[in-house]
Amino acid sequence: MSAQIIDGKAFAAALRERVAGVAASFEAAAGRKAGLAVVLVGEDPASQVYVRNKHKQTIACGMESFEHKLPAETSEANLLALVEQLNADPAVDGILVQLPLPSHMDEQKVIATINPDKDVDGFHVVNVGRLATGARGFVPCTPLGCVMLLKDKLGSLSGLDAVVIGRSNIVGKPMAQLLLAESCTVTVAHSRTKDLPGVVRRADIVVAAVGRPEMVKGDWLKPGATVIDVGINRVPAAEEGKTRLVGDVDFASASDVAGAITPVPGGVGPMTIAVLLRNTIVAAHRNAGVAFDE
């Protein structure tokens, strides 16, 4: 293995520490804590784990965490009414509705009801438009975390060739917008891309957000490329009945060719909640009109 390991876990811990410091000064200036409201509908086990972790880390950073758990059979109207109530609550700076929602609900309609200035997930179309036009808004947490790791490792990204594999609204598309804003030359690849290995081989930066275990191989990479593996895939482990997490990149072969690479777990994964807390403290300052160097 020749690649440097990009330690997202350590970076996320340092980011949470910085957020905690800023949260303390916000509380002193505003006379209240910054607040994040998380809404969970139903009992999806993975969503329950995410919401529990968000709650714990919000409190650990010195912010208020408001948890709202609704039964799976809640009507869409009830959920929209709760979102409106959170929009109007001055103690709530950030609102996150945990996805996926039950199938009887229209996710886009629910997201569109969140006040864009409290949309710390950055999924509202107003924030999507702000990102695309370079206006100040909120950027989805996972891709923003990826750019933070890239800038920490590489400094300026200007002029670098970047390939993003995946074009989802939550990762691939905002990732491409962010890299473009950093003046990369960006290619977005997806399931219809011809000669994916050939496209990836041109890249100085590869971001894999596909959801296919260990798809990107070492011999697809330009030697020295920086590889950001967003994928989280659970696969059977060698030991009978056990599972393990792997990314979308074949770490063993890729780490022989790449210059730097994020591991799974411990790379991009821990960044998402840390960036959510960062977005929330930014929202608090903006919403309360407290000056702050973002």
Ligand code: NDP
């Ligand atoms: P989606 O399923 O929404 O999107 C996957 C994308 O990959 C699509 O654009 C699809 O193309 C593309 N794709 C699928 N198969 C291929 C292929 N064979 N070759 C090239 N492209 C392909 O996934 P998400 O963006 O939501 O998530 C991607 C991964 O990131 C998942 O493993 C997920 O678990 C992980 N993730 C991790 C997070 C974190 O670290 N905190 C947060 C969010 C996601 P097309 O559009 O043509 O169908």
